[in-house]
Amino acid sequence: MSQLTITGNVHFQKGKKGRKRLAEGNDREKPKGRLPRVTKLMALAIRFDQLIREGHVNDYAELARLGQVTRARMTQIMNLLNLAPDIQEAILFLPRVEQGGDPVTERELRDVVGVESWVEQQRIWD
Structure with a gap:
């Protein structure tokens, strides 16, 4: 009888009924x-x-219908695209929330979104 050795990474996963x-x-x-x-x-x-x-x-109206939200809500979401690129990036890479509320909300960003100047947006964001 010959001996066979296999090397590789393995781990255990939880299966059914705690197995x-x-x-x-x-x-x-x-x-x-x-x-x-x-x-x-x-x-x-x-x-x-x-x-x-x-x-x-x-258009946004079709997206709103498909997403079953109001056109106004779809506009609020799409307005996030008016943020300066560095703010958008910061939002995308916010740390995960382990407990408590979110560090930033969409509602809090509405004032920032309404500002046309990216420099002014950055000042408000900071």
Whole structure:
């Protein structure tokens, strides 16, 4: 009888009824906490803008119908695209929230979104 040795990364995953099962690869821990809501809204606004530019969707009204939200709410979400690029990036990379409320809300950003100057937006953001 010959001996066979296999090397590689394995880890145990939780299976049904608390059983453990062997899995290939590295064990990936789920990130703790949740993404702030404004981060998700910023990502949605970027994706929705892409859908409109590519012609998959005609306008904000159609997006609102598909998303089952009011046109006013869709406009509030899409207005996040009026933020300076560095603010948009900061929103997309906000740290996960492990407990308590979000550090920034979309409602708090409405005043910043209304300012045309990116320099002034940055001053308000800071």
